[in-house]
Amino acid sequence: MVAQNMRFGAEAQCLKRFIDAGELGEIYFSRVWALRRRGVPSWGVFTDKEKQGGGPLIDLGVHVLDLALYLMGHPNPVAASGKTYTKIGNTPAMSASGGPWDHTKYTVEDYAAGFIRLDNGASIVLESSFAANLGDERVDTTLLGTKGGAETNPLKIFGEEHGTIIDITPVHLPTVQLV
Secondary structure, X not given: OOOOHHHHOHHHHHXXXXXXXXXXOOEEEEXXXXXXXXXXXXXXXXXXHHHHOOOHHHHHHHHHHHHHHHHOOOOOEEXXXXXXXXXXXXXXXXXXOXXXXXXXXXXOOOEEEEEEEEOOOOEEEEEEEOXXXXXXXXXXXXXXXXXXXXXXXXXXXXXXXXXXXXXXXXXXXXXXXXX
């Protein structure tokens, strides 16, 4: 396994128990985000496409995508489309929370968006960025099911019981024991 560790967090394990118990019903849609406003890595080869292979999608987006696929029961992708943009990272004098980077050597995307269709009829929308003009940074996975939905950061489960729309917010998550 290649460091797909988000599925092992307490929130993910709690949500997986709800899903496996049928509390969300059939999960038909997921939206995943790994968005940074100005979180361009200023060290390593993260901004060099030739050495890294890509930018935020390969670095950050794969983790939220893996979490969604895990929570959805690992359906197989049948089609995907996407678009990447390099509009900020290769621009001089941009500020960053991770420190300055060399814009002349920035060859990866700033932002990537995609749509994935799965063999069970479900779909996933994926967004990932190192640099984007957005308000809030976000790392989250949202699921929509026929009986309920969920967001992972922080964990909230949405549904309806006894004719009442409800939100469930865990107050204590047990520690995950790794073997």
